Every structure is written in C-alpha cells, then in structure tokens.
Amino acid sequence: MQDLGSPAAGADRTFEDLLTAVGRDRDRAAFAALFGHFAPRLKAYLRRQGCDEGGAEELVQDVMLLVWRRAETYDPTQASAGTWVFTIARNKRIDALRREQRPEIDPADPTLVPDPVESADDGVAARETAGRLKAALKTLPPEQADLLRLAYFEDKPHSQISVEQGIPLGTVKSRLRLAMERLRKAMRDSR
Amino acid sequence: MTVPTHHPGDTLLIDYAGGALGEAASLIVATHLALCPCCRLNVAEMEAVGGALLESIEPEEVDPACLETVLARLDDLPPLPRAPRPKLVCQPAEVPLLPEPLRRYVGNDLSRLPWKRLMRGMDCYDIPLASGSESRGKARLMRLASGVGPPHHTHRGIELTLVLDGGFTDDPGQFARGDLSVADDSVRHRPVADEEGCLCLAVTDAPLRFTGALGLILNPFVTF
Ligand SMILES: [Zn+2]
DSSP, rough: TTTTOOOOGTTTOHHHHHHHHHHHHHHHHHHHHHHHHHHHHHHHHHHTTTOHHHHHHHHHHHHHHHHHHHGGOOOTTOOOHHHHHHHHHHHHHHHHHHOOOOOOOOOTTTOOOOOOSSSSSTTTTTTHHHHHHHHHHHOEEEEEEEHHHHHSSSSSOOOHHHHHTTHHHHHHHHHHHHHHHHHHHHTTOOO | OOOOOEEEEOHHHHHHHTTSOHHHHHHHHHHHHHHHHHHHHHHHHHHHHHHHHHHHOOOOOOOOOHHHHHHHHHTOOOOOOOOOOOOOSSOOOSSSOTTHHHHHHHOOOOOGGGOOOEEEEEEEOOOTTTOOOOOOOOOOOOOOOOOOOOEEEEEEEEEEEEEEEEEEEEEEEEEEETEEEEEESSSOOOOEEEEEEEEEEEEEEEEGGGTSSSSOESSOOOOO
C-alpha cells in the first residue's frame, strides 16, 4: 500500500501501459498512478458540465471505478488512454446528469456494415496519433479552439452554442469543420 | 453492400462524439454509424479529439481522500464480465433488418408495434426513450406507401431522417438505406416515397432549445 501513487509507480510507464496493467494484473499501483493523472482532469471536465464541487468529485470516483472494472477491454491499438477515459466519462455524465441512455453501435451486430478494408494503421499505437493530435491542437486559431472546447465540454450542440455565443450558425459550423479538417490531417498524416 | 451517400456531416458528428446530442438525435446518428463505416472512422477520430482536449484541460485539485475511498471500494467490485462477443460459429440465417442501437429500442418484429395511422399511406410509431421527457427530442418510426408525399409542416428544430428500408426522393436527391437527411432552412423539402415505399426513423431535436435562432425549418416528414 505504501507505494501507491508514488511517482515510481508510473514514472517509466505510459498511461496506456498502466491501463493495460490494470486490465491484465489488477495492478493497484498502476491504477493509483492513473487516478493521479486523470482524476483532476475529469474533475475539471465535470465542473464545466455543470457539476458542483462535491458532485464532481463523486462522479470522478464513479468514472475511475468504471476505468478499473472495464480496463480488461482496453485495447491500446484502438484508443489512447486519454481517449478511452474520455468516452467513459462522457457516457457516465450523460447517464448521471441527464438520466439518458447513450445509444451506441454494437460491434458484434450482424447488421453492422463492416469496414471495407482493414485500416492501414493496424498496430500503430493510438498513442502516437494522440501525440500528433495534441501538437496540432496547439496550432489551431483561438476562435476554432474555443469553439471546439465549448462543443466537447459544455453539453451543448453546435446550434445552441451559436445562439448563446451570438455567432451565426454558419460560422460555428465552418469553424468546427476547419478545426476538424486540420486535426484529421494531423491524425492521418503519418502514413 | 452499398454504403450511404448522405451523411450527418462533421458538426453533427462532433455533437455526437462530444456527447452533446440528446438521446433521440444520438439514436439516429448511432444507427447511421452502424450502416456507414466512413462516419464510424470520423467519430473514432473525433473521440480522439475529445481525449486530447481532456488531456489539455486545466486540472482541478481533487481531495486526496477520494483516492483512498476509491481504492477501498475496488475490492467490492468484480471486473465487469467481458462483453459477450457472439462470434457465432454459424452466422444467423437471417440478418435483422434494423441495426443496433435501434433494434434495442423497437425490437425486430415491426408487425408487432402499435402503429398509428397519420393519413392514408402513412403510419408511425413513437419510440419510447429512456429520458421519458420529450424536451430533448423525439424519435419515431415512419412507414410510407409508394408515392406518398406528406403535407408540409413548418416549425423550429432540427429534423433528421434516416432511411431503413426502401427509399425516398427529395430535392437533394435519392435517399436509400443508411442515408441520413438533415433538414435545414436552406433546402425546400418535398420528399416522396419511392415505388417500394419507405421505412425510416425520424427525429426532432428539442425545438425549444433553438427558439429564435434558426428561423422556420421545413420538415420533410414529421410533425411532432
Ligand atoms: Zn455516414
């Protein structure tokens, strides 16, 4: 127990390694290191979704418990640790704050139209893509980056953002599209 | 298998990936995703953007007792059972018409649904949503006979129509299985069901939230 959360627990391992260790070995030190990194970010995320201080901390705990329980299903070729944690937090807050289900595809559904070809990036760690993405995010013009944060952090569809920010809908759409084009290019570039 | 030619577009997919869409609109987007590998890839990348934004958010200090509480609770929690991956040895003889997640909401036997007649050649079934309240949007299945073109209705809101079987023709073109039509005020819609008729999912997203900003929108099929 005394080692939990110490820097040594995660210093030489990536967050993807830590998540994998939690899934494979139920590694508590790895989990504590993930908590140290993600809990404060999750709290900030949930605060922007309208949670008060106490509510945010409670939801952070629920999200991290889900991370523990679902870690077995984590696949580092599919998503970076940050992306995977983001999707869990997003679904949890829709459930907790809106009392709604989040409809999602079922990858095992026989009706699903399969991908035409195996994507070329198989085996490329999502972590590398995430690194390029992070760098590209910093190069976005401020008006595009601001809108992107509103779209992801404030539980408002772009049409409502347009109303509240007093920005014409067409402008909101084109800024989001331009931002996404640049980020997509960064993600797909390495090939 | 053919892939759709009419897609939700980046901004709606961003709303879905970020989790800002209500349940009704999420249902129609996710059902399109089941039929559209190309939009699935886009959403995966948009979720990666969500991950990158989460990483770059200004962190807020968490009470150290939180970690202790969580660690103490880990033992009570068995890992979730692995999602059953029905890699069926023999594929089911019949592939269901409706993809997930829609099938979960309405089942696969359309004849058992309590259809409601709206007019000659046009029936509908209102899909119950977990949220119960319709303030964040409404979803309904529509069944149109060949050649039926519903009367126009105007109101405020975003309407999405996804073809599940058959098709319809509208000013922007031909809509077949998997195609999603996004109604906005820039296009005048006069949809007419094709010869084989049309089964579609139609959704309005929370009209009240958009009051005043979007102006009047012509609704292809639905009046709620
Ligand atoms: Zn698509």
